[in-house]
Structures are given as C-alpha cells and as structure tokens.
Amino acid sequence: MRLDRHIAPALLVAAMTAVSTVWAAPFLWTLMASFRPDSFGAAGMASLLPDFAPTLANFRLALESGDFGLYYLNTTIVVIGILGVQLVTISLAGYAFARLRFPGRDFLFYAFLLQLMLVPPALIVPNLRTIVDLGLYDSLAGVMAPYFASAFGTFLMRQAFLGIPRDFEEAAAIDGAPWWAIVWHVLLPMARPALVAFAIVSVTAHWNEFLWPLMVINDPANHTLTIGLATFTRGAEGAKEWGVLAAGTLLVMAPLAITFVAFQRRFVESFVFSGIKG
Amino acid sequence: MTVDAIITADVLDVASKPTVRPRRRQARTWRLALSLLLPSLLCLAAFTYLPVVRVVIDALYATPHGGSGTRFVGLENFARVLADSAFRTAAWNNLLYAVGTIFPSVTLALAFALALWRSTRFNAVVRTVLFFPSLVPLVAAASLFFFIFLPGVGLLDYYLGKLGLEGFNWIGDSDVALWSIVGLTVWKNAGYYMIFYIAGLQNVPRDQIEAATVDGANAVQRLWYVILPALWPTTAFVVTIALIQVLTAVDHVVVLTKGGPSNATNLLLFYIFQEAHENFDAGKAAAATALSVAALLAVSLGCLRAMDSGARHEA
Numbered sequence: 001m002r003l004d005r006h007i008a009p010a011l012l013v014a015a016m017t018a019v020s021t022v023w024a025a026p027f028l029w030t031l032m033a034s035f036r037p038d039s040f041g042a043a044g045m046a047s048l049l050p051d052f053a054p055t056l057a058n059f060r061l062a063l064e065s066g067d068f069g070l071y072y073l074n075t076t077i078v079v080i081g082i083l084g085v086q087l088v089t090i091s092l093a094g095y096a097f098a099r100l101r102f103p104g105r106d107f108l109f110y111a112f113l114l115q116l117m118l119v120p121p122a123l124i125v126p127n128l129r130t131i132v133d134l135g136l137y138d139s140l141a142g143v144m145a146p147y148f149a150s151a152f153g154t155f156l157m158r159q160a161f162l163g164i165p166r167d168f169e170e171a172a173a174i175d176g177a178p179w180w181a182i183v184w185h186v187l188l189p190m191a192r193p194a195l196v197a198f199a200i201v202s203v204t205a206h207w208n209e210f211l212w213p214l215m216v217i218n219d220p221a222n223h224t225l226t227i228g229l230a231t232f233t234r235g236a237e238g239a240k241e242w243g244v245l246a247a248g249t250l251l252v253m254a255p256l257a258i259t260f261v262a263f264q265r266r267f268v269e270s271f272v273f274s275g276i277k278g
Numbered sequence: 279m280t281v282d283a284i285i286t287a288d289v290l291d292v293a294s295k296p297t298v299r300p301r302r303r304q305a306r307t308w309r310l311a312l313s314l315l316l317p318s319l320l321c322l323a324a325f326t327y328l329p330v331v332r333v334v335i336d337a338l339y340a341t342p343h344g345g346s347g348t349r350f351v352g353l354e355n356f357a358r359v360l361a362d363s364a365f366r367t368a369a370w371n372n373l374l375y376a377v378g379t380i381f382p383s384v385t386l387a388l389a390f391a392l393a394l395w396r397s398t399r400f401n402a403v404v405r406t407v408l409f410f411p412s413l414v415p416l417v418a419a420a421s422l423f424f425f426i427f428l429p430g431v432g433l434l435d436y437y438l439g440k441l442g443l444e445g446f447n448w449i450g451d452s453d454v455a456l457w458s459i460v461g462l463t464v465w466k467n468a469g470y471y472m473i474f475y476i477a478g479l480q481n482v483p484r485d486q487i488e489a490a491t492v493d494g495a496n497a498v499q500r501l502w503y504v505i506l507p508a509l510w511p512t513t514a515f516v517v518t519i520a521l522i523q524v525l526t527a528v529d530h531v532v533v534l535t536k537g538g539p540s541n542a543t544n545l546l547l548f549y550i551f552q553e554a555h556e557n558f559d560a561g562k563a564a565a566a567t568a569l570s571v572a573a574l575l576a577v578s579l580g581c582l583r584a585m586d587s588g589a590r591h592e593a
Contacts, residue, residue: 013400016393020407023465026422027410029433033425045425046436089318096314102307108315115326117578121526121547122571125554125563126329126336134324149321179310208415210529211547215555226417230533233421242425249421253414260413264406267413271470272477 030253033246034058045242058247065235065244068251070221071228078143078213078224079206083199085148090198093149094157095183099169115151121211128215142216143224147206153198156274160194161187197270207256225252330571336564355565365566367541368549371456375545376524378460379467384516386468388509391475392501405469405476412470420533423462427534449535452542459543462530467523471516478512479505511585518581525574546570 028048035054036045062068096102097109120127127146128137136142164187172182188195210226217223223231229252236245260267340351359365390408394401411419426433427448435445448458482505490500506513528548531537537544537552550570554563 012393016390016400016404019390020404023411023469024407025433025437026419026426026465029425030422046431046433048433089321092314093318096311100307100311100314102311105311108319111327112318112322115322117522117575118326118330118571119522119526119574120325122574123325123329123333123567124547125550125560125567126332127325128554129332129336130324130329145321146325149318149325151322154318204413208413208417210415210417211532211551214532215551226415226529229415229417229421233417233424233533237424245421245425249418252418256413257410260410268405268409268473272473 030246030250033243034250036243058241058243059251061241061244062232062236062248062251066228066232066248067220067223068225068228068248071223071225071252072255074140074222075207075225077140079203081140081144082147082206083202085144086150086153086202087195087199089149090153090157091183091188093154094161095179095187097154097158098161112149112151112154115149120146124212124215127212131216137216138218138222139216140222143213146212147202150198150202152274153202156194156198157191160191164190193273196266197273200267200270201274204256228252333564333567333571336560337568339561341560351561355561356569359562359565359569362562364541364544365549368537368544368546371541371543372524372545374456375460375463376521378457379463379524380517380520382460383464383468384471384513384520386464387471387516388475388513390468390472391479392505394472395476395479405472408469408472410469411466414466416466416527416529417533419462419466420530423458423530423534427458449543450539452539455535455539455542459530459535462534463524467520471520474512474516475509478509482508514581514585518578518585521577521581522574525570525577546573 025048029046032048032050033045035056035058036052037055037057093112097105097112123146131137131142131145134142134145136145168186168190169182172186177185208226209224210230213224214227214230217227229248232248233245236242236248337355338350338352339348340355341348390405394405394408429435429445429447429450432445432448434448438445446454446458449455486504486508487500490504495503526547528545528551531543531545531548532551535543537548546566547570550563550566553559553566
C-alpha cells in the first residue's frame, strides 16, 4: 500500500514524459532538420539529436523558393480585416440581444446560432458562387466576407454584457448619455476579457485556414501563408529537400507559436472560455 | 435629453413596466435593435441562410461548365452522386475516420486531463506540449507528416527501426493510409479536447469524490460512478465539436494524399472540393454539399438533444 503510494505517481510522471516526447517529436524534428546542414537525401535526416553545426542555409533556400513576406502580409490583412469587422458586428448584436427587448428576439437569436452548425467550411461551394456574384473572386475581401458575422462572437458578447450589472448604465443614462456612448465607455471596457478571448480564437482560426482561401484565391499575389506553404511543400517534397520543407513550415508556424509561448495562459483560458460559453 | 438618451432610458426601464410603454417608444426600440443586428444579419443571410437554399436549387439543375444553358434535371444530380463509387467510398471513409478519430482522441483527452489536472510545474509543461499541435495550421502539420510518414528513412520508420519494428508505407498503401490520417488527426486534436476536460474537472464536486472514497470505492469506480457522470456536459460538447471537425476539416487530405491512393483517404468535403474545383461539375458538387449539410445538421441537432437530456439528468 505504502509502496503503491510512491510508485504510482512516479509511473504517471514516466508515462506522461513518454507521451509528451512522442507528441513533441514532430516539432523537435522540424527544429533539428531546419538547422541541419546538407539536407540532400533523407538518410540521417530523421535523427532528433543535435549532432551538427547549425546552418541557416535551409531558411535561405525556403525564402528563395516561397514568397513568404507576401504570404505573411496577405494573411495578416485577412486576419485583421476579419477581426476588425467582427468586433463591430458582435458588439452591436451582442448589445441588442443582451439589453433590448423587442418582438422576435428569441427567434432571431436562434437564427444567429444556426451558424454554429452551418459552419462556413461546409458551404464552400455555394459561398464561392456568391463571392463570384459579388465580384469578390480572387480577392482577399472574398476570403474575409463569409466571416464578418459571428454567431459565436455574438453569443460571447451577449453573455459578457449580461454579466455586467445595470447600475453602471443607469447612472450614465441619467446623465443623458446615448446608448452608443454607454456601449463604448461602459460596457465594452468591462467586457474586455470576452473581447480578448474572441480575438485570440478568431485570429488563430483564420491564420490557420486553408481550404476556403484556396478556393477563392487564384492570383499568386493574393496567396496566404497556408496556400503558400501547400505549394511550397509540394515543391520541397518533390525535390526531397526535407530540411527546406522543415524550414518553410517553421516559418509559417513561428508567429503563432511565439505568441502562444508568450501568452500561454491567456490562450488556453480563451479557448476554454470560448468552449464553455459557446 | 437627446433622442438616444430617451431610448436608452426606455431600454433600461423595460424590466419594470413593459405594459404601459407607449407604442412609439416600443417601435423605436425595435428599430434600434434591428439596425444593431442588421450588419450581422446581412452577412448571415448571404453566407449562411442563402447558401443552403442555393445549394438545393443548384442541385436540381445541370450547368455545363463554361457554357450557359442551365436546365432543370430534378434529382438527377443526386442520383449521379449516389451512383458515384468515389462518393460512396468517401462517405464510408468519413464514417471510419469519424469513429477512428473521435473515440481515441476523446479517450486520450480524458486520460491526459485526469493525469494532468493538478497544477504542478511538470503538469503545466506537459499540458503545453500536448495542446501545442492544435494551434498549428493543419496544412503545416500535413507538411511535417510528409517526412514523418516517409517509408524507410522517415521519422516514424527511423525510430520504429531502432525498436526493431518495421513500419508501413504509411500514406502509400491503401489499406493503411486512412489510419495514418486518423493518427495525424488524433495527435493534432487530443490536446485541444484535453483543455476542456481539465476545465470540466475543476467543477467535479470534491465532496462527492471524497464520500465515494470513504465508502470504499476504488479509483476505477470513482471514475465510472462519480467523475464521468459529472463530466457529461464536457463530453457532449467535446464530441460535438469533434463531429463537426471530422466533417469540415480536410486540409491534411488535400496536402498529403489528395484522397488517394485509389480513394482510400477520400472524405466527403474533399470529394465536394474535387467536384467543384477540379472537375467543375457544379451539379454534383451542389448535390454532395446538400447531402453533407444534411448530415452535419442531423449530427449537431442530435448532439444538442443529447446535451439537453444530459443537462436534465444533472438537474
């Protein structure tokens, strides 16, 4: 019994160490392979040991064969464009659902929530036709448009507003402040945690998105990071340049990965918050 | 007071005496509400409601690519899709993929959460490592797995070889390829589901666990009779997002296998993507979309009902 008490936790630590080694192996390999010199051929490429003098040659080759600067720019435009519009639409709609009483409110709320099931990726075919009709084909605006409204964000903001006591607004209303001033000066500052959580979830989702931009974008000048990486991967895989492939993938993962490591707790809390509330 | 302020006062007042409110004020609140919802509603109409209608209409017509001359064909597109062996394979694969992915990733997520829910420094590091794959684009994960799955010299075979084991032709063998895709997906998602279980475990009533321990329940019994029932809402939520995920995320198939070899890794959304983007068969793409949207709705509504009944059991 006593032996059990000491051995069980030790076994658990050992097991979880093994699991996390397996889970981290793909990333360890990416780090090693991207800095490993002489990447031609695959023999020895799989070793996870740092048995080499690091080189930046793979990154140089990756940057030469893929226009990563342009991809970063396009993805940043898409991500910020979507988030900017979303923050306006979800704040307005969240306020309406949390604070106004009007006929048809419940019906409209359910109509919003329908978007949680009819997620945009399932509707790529009809949505592409709509994008073409709107003249947005092959533009970054076309990539962004289906995401301008967010049922999830609206729900999150409604919950956040409902959690704020009405006393603050009543005081401002007595002073003669209009509704929009109350939203801007009272409600939104108090709903900051929800706004931050939504921003993190939205940026992560759209930074990583692939299939929809792939369908909308044709011109290489509009390629986003994920499309660029897919094209680049095909080239590097065909040429069996594994070090270059690793370097290119690392370039795509790096910005989010670094942000995540810096604000780890915020990230995890945001995803949990979004899941529990949404 | 400005008009806006009147409305605001009115809005804040509604809880007390709604019946004596003058009609004009009510109409004003309604107009304000509508204008606040309008930006969202326009976008939802264009990209959520309209597409469902559109896809059903498109499925009933044949449009030759490039030309005009659209004509009504009734259910012919549906018949063509259902008769297409690639579609039937994709539907069957998707079912296997769903079961093969969701069951292990949710079980692992729960196991990880139970192992790591206490906040120690070691657990924090392991949690980070397990969660990290879910932040990486699926395309990037697919790129890395090109090398990992490389026969003979790739990461997987290299280390299996050190253990004296022989690997497979992971994505080249049609009997294995779908399970390789399943493995990639489990690796990517288990840590994501884990964070919901860790959050859920904070809400399991400690006193119930202690009471069960005092009553002589062993660890397995405590898990089965106390912890798992208390985690039911979390499980329902996690399974729901996992189900939506297996129907809507095929980036790894697009990059790694293109549905091959010989359709072994073809999934519904990839089939739709191919019909629309490569074969330019708008009618088939629309009919397949209509079928998969129906599946998506059935699955999510089923999950909602399960969550509801679970919540009622709780209460």
